[in-house]
Amino acid sequence: MTKIESGLIRRWVDGWTVARSLPEAEPVEPAGDGLRSACDQPGREVEVFALRADEEPESVARLAAAVAAAREITWLTVPTLRPAAVEAVMGAAGLWLLHRSEWFMTTDLTEHPRHAPLAPYEREVRTEGSVTAVSLRGPSGEVAARGSIAVVGGDAIADRIETDPGHRRRGLGRAMMSALAESAVSHGARTGLLIASEEGRRLYSSLGWHHAADVLIARGPEVPSGQRRSSP
Template identity: 60%
Template sequence: MIMMGDLIRRWQRGWCLARRIPDGIPVDGGVEVRCDQPGRQVEVFALRADEEPDSVARLAARVAASDVTTWLTVTTTRPRDVEATIRAGGLEPLDRPEWLMSVDLAGHPRPAPVGPYQATVDVDGPVVTVVIHHGSGELAARGQMAVSGADAVADKIETMPAHRRRGLASALMGALAGAAVERGARTGLLIASADGQHLYSSLGWRREADVLIARRP
């Protein structure tokens, strides 16, 4: 049985590596990360939303009382109950449905980009970056994975609008998966936006839980 708190903590550690920010600090039922991003100075991740529902209320109160711009991110298999708790705590969920997903990297498809596209892999410490350029030199797609122990966390996966629907996202994810496996990773983790869910599902990624994000109105 997958422990959701463990899975989201593993994702969070890899995400911090990918973003090159310090690891989180444990708080009551969660972990707090100082991310210092525009419109989001701090993010609190709930770790026990399903096992201990009251912890979501406590974390919501913590976020509502914060004197800096703080987000609350909750991974759960009971999104309706969690949303009600978040709203009762004075926070407003973002209209941005997301999923926590995982995959066995060893079996991940690895299609190559079709000409005139070419992929380049770069490694900087635990972070693998793949960039795909058009033959003209124009940037077509890019993304990164941070290897954290046996996990690899995908982040900032993007295909430029002029180059979409050409299989580049699949090629990008395949190149990242291959590079991560070479560095000892076995499990891929990511949080998928609504736009990315179909792509990742088609590549074998499994939906583990819903992800709700909230902040003060």
């Protein structure tokens, strides 16, 4: 594969916004180089996702320039098979690289390994609409691990997979991903999608998830108080 398909990125963004109860992402006009999501988080008010970084490298330069000039604190997330070239474009636009080593990953959920949490941990599963949240609780009822997955059509987007530092190396990550995959399949999903951190990708790779692209994440410069600039 020489590029990551824009349709696959769109599918991930659609599920990611559902998983986080965010408004539907909007196209970045006029060229349609990416999608824009209002995150409304301190230090991350807006996030722009590049759709055509490998198909049309110039699209990254256009998005990076717009992010650098944005009035809100804006992140630019770029899935790509050409990370060195993308990093250079981001730097030339004056963006600050936040994460370079994340991975866009996919899997066939129907073949996902099954792992139950070992005692004394217990699994708690709650589904609201198209989003399932899983918690693994310790002997005192504390949340030892948590995560969520959103089902959109045949896709399931895993998000915010976390294990408390005091409960790591006990198989909870594997049990968490098993529970999320099981729930997603029961709700009609077949394909799993996620963006993994450097630490998380080792776990996901061991469970059969496949690397589809690198993911670079950069942020625009600080916006001085009271200054207004145009949005991307």
